[in-house]
Amino acid sequence: MHDDLVVATPEGLYCPPGDFHIDPWRPVSHAIVTHAHADHARRGHGHYLASHDSEGVLRSRLGEDIALQTLGWGEVVDHRGVRISLHPAGHVLGSAQVRLEHRGRVWVASGDYFVAGDTALHGEVSGDLNATCAPFEPVRCHCFITESTFGLPIYRWPTQASLFADINRWWAANAEAGRASLLMGYSFGKAQRMLAGVDPSIGPIVVHGAVDTLNTAYRAAGVPLPPTFAATELPKAEMKRALVVAPPSVQGSPWLRRFGDYSDAFASGWMQLRGARRRRAVDRGFVMSDHADWPGLQRAILATGAERVIVTHGYEAVMVRWLQEQGLDAGAFRTEYGDDALEDPTAEAAGATSPPTPTMDPAVS
Known part of the structure; x- marks a missing residue:
């Protein structure tokens, strides 16, 4: 008009x-x-x-x-x-x-x-x-x-109480088995929500540098987040109990070698679709948006x-x-807006991404 x-x-x-x-x-x-x-x-x-x-x-x-x-x-x-x-x-x-x-x-x-x-x-x-x-x-x-x-x-979406109970159980089981827990999510927004919702008494929390930079801005704005470590700051023995919060771009990268044996998971609203976890090639998918x-x-x-x-x-x-x-x-x-999956220069240069076609059964796997 x-x-x-x-x-x-x-x-x-x-x-x-x-x-x-x-x-x-x-x-x-x-x-x-x-x-x-x-x-x-x-x-x-x-x-x-x-x-x-x-x-x-x-x-x-x-x-x-x-x-x-x-x-x-x-x-x-x-x-x-x-x-x-x-x-x-x-x-x-x-x-x-x-x-x-x-x-x-x-x-x-x-x-x-x-x-x-x-x-x-x-x-x-x-x-x-x-x-x-x-x-x-x-x-x-x-x-x-x-x-x-x-x-x-x-x-x-599941309630946040049930979501974080699932994440904490997964982390605690990995810690008991002596392997790190890699939880991937976008470095701005998603990572901070994950950090604010998990139980830090389970073990130490390691964050990727991209997440740490944004944590600084959140803490400066008065948002309470648990203490975190850089990957280089934590002794190897402690890595086996650690939760590692990182952006999706780390998947398959040399950065992960320092953690030894680990279980990986991805947190995204797209995990609502059956098959999304398989396409991400991760052990667990948590529905979080x-x-x-x-x-x-x-x-x-x-x-x-x-x-x-x-x-x-x-x-x-x-x-x-x-x-x-x-x-x-x-x-x-x-518009040219995407789904916030703009975590690397190639994605940012490409602009928006289209949502996936939900051809799979919507049940959470």
């Missing part, structure tokens, strides 16, 4: 009255960045606006010298008549939804967000919030731009009260169809 507050352009999502972009994938003069994952935060923009909580990670990933302005949660700035505020998305440290208000219209661009299907959205106590960042806050609006990374009914599952997406969207919803990356067609069945005006934007 000609008077939309956000439109899709070759550079990315664009606000015409404000003359700025949201998470653009090509260099622009003014960019609002929802969070620091590489598919949303890119180098080369003239000016960045992001949440206060994301500053440490953004500067770590994009450079200390970027022209960055930060806002506290709910703080409002006026840019060319558009009132802009940022609100927690619950995805990773500093992840924000962008609220835009102009001439009585309110739009919200969610970026990526985490809401589990049984997570409270209205202030109630819940055990399934992301403990490493501010929880998702539903923001009332006329139009909501939502992700749909896991926008299929098969994606329903920093994105909303199918019921979480539904609850988050309906909580905004939006009459119009625009769906971005993921299973757009399925989500659009469900929204239309609810009587909402729904459509989709084509």
Whole structure:
């Protein structure tokens, strides 16, 4: 529509009255960045606006010298008549939804967000919030731009209590057998959630350098994480009881030789699909995501009260169809966002990745 507050352009999502972009994938003069994952935060923009909580990670990933302005949660700035505020998305440290208000219209661009299907959205106590960042806050609006990374009914996350009980049992059994436990997950966000949820009394925790750099930013932001070691700091005898948290890029690399005998596992929402563990060639797969599952997406969207919803990356067609069945005006934007699997330069250069086709039985193996 000609008077939309956000439109899709070759550079990315664009606000015409404000003359700025949201998470653009090509260099622009003014960019609002929802969070620091590489598919949303890119180098080369003239000016960045992001949440206060994301500053440490953004500067770590994009450079200390970027022209960055930060806002506290709910703080409002006026840019060319558009009132802009940022609100927690619950995805990773500093992840924000962008609220835009102009001439009585309110739009919200969610970026990526985490809401589990049984997570409270209205202030109630819940055990399934992301403990490493501010929880998702539903923001009332006329139009909501939502992700749909896991926008299929098969994606329903286990409770975090059961998830971490499984991880701890696996680690404890390996420690008892005298082998290290390699737990792989994305270095920003996923690794910190794993660290915050495991039981450090089982044994020492070793982290890869890529994880350690981001742990520093999390700790500086006041997020409690257990003590960790670099691989070179732990005596060999202790390695046999260690939990090793590392990005997926270490799989098959020489870095792993120092751990001797080990069992490996991968933590991802894609582990919901039978066969995903086999494709990853790991001993265990743990279903864990920093994105909303199918019921979480539904609850988050309906909580905004939006009459119009625009769906971005993921299973757009399925989500659009469900929204239309609810009587909402729904459509989709084509974007270059991925599934956060941008942990190495080749993946980052390639841009977005498509979600896998769920041809396998959805049961967790």
